[in-house]
Amino acid sequence: MPRATSDAKLLIQSLTKAYAATPTNLKIIDLYVICAVATALMQVAYMGLVGSFPFNSFLSGVLSCIGTAVLAVCLRIQVNKDNKEFKDLPPERAFADFILCNLVLHLVMMNFLG
C-alpha cells in the first residue's frame, strides 16, 4: 500500500524533525529515561532466563529503574519551557524535587533489595 508507506514515511520524517527542535536539556532527560527503561527490560529478560528466586531483589531492581524513569519524565514536564502550568517553577527547584524523590526511592529500594 504505497499510500500507507508514504504516509508512514512522512509521519516519521515530521516526527524526527519536530523532535530535533526540542532543546538539548530535554533531549538529555529523554536519553536518561530510555536508558532506565532499557535497564528495566534487561532485568526482566534476565529474570526470564534464570528464574525469579529472590523475588524481592527482582522487584526492587525493576521498580527502581521504572521509578527513576517516571521521575525523570516528571522533571522533564516541569522543566519544559512550553509548559504553561509550570512557568513559575524555577528549574532548580524542579531538579531539587527530582533529587529528593530519587533519594527516597533508592533508600526504599536498598532496604528491599535484601
Added chain:
Amino acid sequence: MAEPQSSRTTSGGDGRLRNALGGVLCAFSLLLIGVLAFSIRLFSVIKYESVIHEFDPYFNYRVTQFLSKNGIYEFWNWFDDRTWYPLGRVIGGTVYPGLTLTAGTIWWLLNSLNIPLSVETVCVFTAPIFSANASWATYLLTKEAKGPGAGLMAATILAMVPSYISRSVAGSYDNEAVAIFALIFTFYLYVKTLNTGSLFYATLNALSYFYMVCSWGGYTFIINLIPMHVLLCIVTGRYSSRLYIAYAPLIVLGTLLAALVPVVGFNAVMTSEHFASFLVFLILHVVALVYYIKGLLTPRLFKVAMTFVVTVGLALCFAVAAILIALVASSPTKGWSGRSLSLLDPTYASKYIPIIASVSEHQPPTWPSYFMDINVLAFLVPAGIISCFLPLSDASSFLVLYLVTSVYFSGVMVRLMLVLAPAVCILSGIALSEAFGVLTRSMKFQRPTSDDGSSTAGDGSPNIPANSKAVSKEKPSKKNRNKEKDSEGSSSVDTRTEEKLLVLPCGPSAVGIMLLIILSGFYVVHCVWAAAEAYSAPSIVLTSRSHDGLHVFDDFREAYGWLRHNTGADDKVASWWDYGYQTTAMANRTVIVDNNTWNNTHIATIGTAMASPEKAAWDILNSLDVKYVLVVFGGLIGYSSDDINKFLWMVRIGGGVFPHIKESDYLRDGNYRVDAHGTPTMLNSLMYKLCYYRFVETDGKGFDRVRRYEIGKKHFKLTHFEEVFTTHHWMVRIYKLKPQKNRVRGKLRLKSSSKTSSMRKTSGKKSPWH
C-alpha cells in the same frame, strides 16, 4: 471603618491586617477543634476508667507492651507461641505494625523526656490524639478543594461525627484509630499534588501512603480509589501533566513501599487488589504519550499516526489482556482475597467463609444505623455534591467519587461506615459553608446604607462562582457563625463592578441562618449523646442501673485474674475465639484460638469440641494439651452476648470442616432451644453442660434470663470436667479437664469376678492403660 476614598491608600495595609487576623482566627479555631475532638472521646475514661476496650485492642496492647520491653528488632522477628497452640503465630509477619509502632514511638518519646506515662495510658489515649490530627487533615483536604471556610466547617463536623467516635474513643486501641488519619492525610497530599503539580508533595504522598499501608488493611481502598479518579479525569478530558505527576510516582514508590511491609509483602504486586493501579498506570502513560505526540505533529499527520497506532496498539492490548486474564482466572478466587471478595459480592462470605460472615461488624448496616452514625449529615451530603459541581475541579470530582464509593462499601459492611464518615463530613462541610456564604452575603448586601443593596433575587447563577470567589478571597476566615456586617469600601468597589448577585431577601436569610444554626445544634447534641451513651462502653466492664443503684459487672477481669494467679504458667486454656486476645493479654496464658481467625480448621476443632458430648470433647481437647476450658454464660444476669447465643456459629463453623456435626441436630423444628424441648444432641453437648452445670442451684428452677425460659436438663453431673471457678455473677466459668483414670472399672471382662484379689498377682498383667 474606612471611607471609600481614603481607604484606597490604606486598603493594602487593611487587607494585610485582615488577612493576618483571619489567619489567627483560623489557627485558633483549629486548636479548639482539636481540643473538641480529643475531649468528646473521653467519656469512657470518666464514666468507667482508663482501660482498654473490647477484644482486638487487647492484642494490640500486648504487642505494644512487647515492643516497648524488647525493642524493634525483637518485635519484627517475634514468633508468638502463647497463641494458636500448637501452631503459634508469626507476629512480625501478620500484624499491621503502624498502630503499635506509633504508640511505641510516642511512649518512648515521652519517656525520654522524663514524662513517665505507662504503656497502657499511651495506648488508651492514642485514638483521641489521632482523631484531633484527623480533623486537622480534614481541614487541609477541604481547604484544597473549596477554601478555608469549608475546611473549618468540615473539620468541626468530623471532630464530632458519631461513626468515627465509635471506633476511636479513649480505650479503643485499634487500627482504625490511626488509619483514618492516614487515609485523610494521604488524600490531602494527593489532591495537593494534583493542584500544584509539585514533585515534593508527590513524595510526601507516597510516604503517607506507606504509613497507611502499615496501619490498616483498608489501604486497598486508597490504591483503588486513586486510579479510579485518574481514569475519571482522563475520560472526562481533564488530563493534565499535573495528573501524571500526582499519579505515576505514587504508584511506583507506593508499590515498593507497600512491599516493604511484611504483612503485604509480594501481595503488593500479585493480588488483584492492586491490578487496577497498574492498569491505570499503563493507560496514563499511553495517554501522556498521545498528548505529547499531538503537540509535536500537525493535525493531519496526527490523524494518520492515530490510525496506525490504534490498529497495532489494540492488537497488542488484546494479546496482553488475554494473557493476564488467563493467569488470573486460573486461581480459584481470581486473585482476590476472601475479605475483598466479600466486599464485592456481599453474599460471598455467608456461602463460603462462615467465619467472616459470623463477625457482627461484617454484617450490612440497617437504615437506623445511618441516622445514628451520621445524623444530620445524611441530607446535607446531596447539597454538598451539587456544590462540588459548581465549579467542577479535579479536587471536587475526587471528593464526589470518594463519597460514592464509600457509600457503596458502607452499605455492604457496617464496619466500613467508618470510611464513609470523612467523605460525608467533607461534603456536608462544603454544603454548610456555601449555604452560610449565600445567606450572610444576602444579609450583608441588603443593608439599607449600602449602595447596591437594592438588587434583589437576581438570577445571576453564572455570577455566583465569580462572586463567591471574590467575596471569599477578601475574607479568608469565612467561618461565619456570627454575621460579619462591617462595610469595607473596597468590597463595595468590587461588587459594583459585578452585574448581579444572587441575593435573597433579608428576612428569609436571617431565618435561614437561624435554622442552619439550630440544625447544627441538633447535630452537636446528638453527637455528644452518642459519644456518652452509645459508644463509650468498654465491653470488658458492664454496668446496669436498677432500683438499688448502679451495678458493676467486672467478671471478665475477675476470671482472667483468677487464671493468672491460680494456674501454671504453661497451662493451655481453650475457649471460643472471641476471648483469645483478652486471655493472652490479661491472663497471660496460652490459648488455642484467638480473634485473628486465620486458621479455620483450628477454630472448627474447638467448635466441634464444644458441640460434642463430654467424652468426645474431652478427647479432642486432650489431644490439644488443653488443661482449662473457659465459657461465658449470661443466663444469671441477662448478658446476651454469651456463648450459648453464639453456639450455633460454633456448630456451623465446626460443621464446615467436620461433617458429623450437623446444624439440624441441634435445632428442634428449625428453632434453637435449650429448654425441655431441646434436642438430645443439644442438651448433651459440652457447651450446654459447662454453661448450665449447677445452674439450678441459683434459683431452684433454672430460669435463664437471656433465653427467658427454664432450661431443659437441670440436674446432671460432669464426668470428664470439674468446675474450678465461677465468677461472682456466673458470667465466666472455668473448668479443668479431669485426668484419665488410672483404672477403669467394668471395662474388662474377667473370667471369674469372684477370685479377683488373690488371682490378680498371678493371673497375668492387665494393660497398664486401663
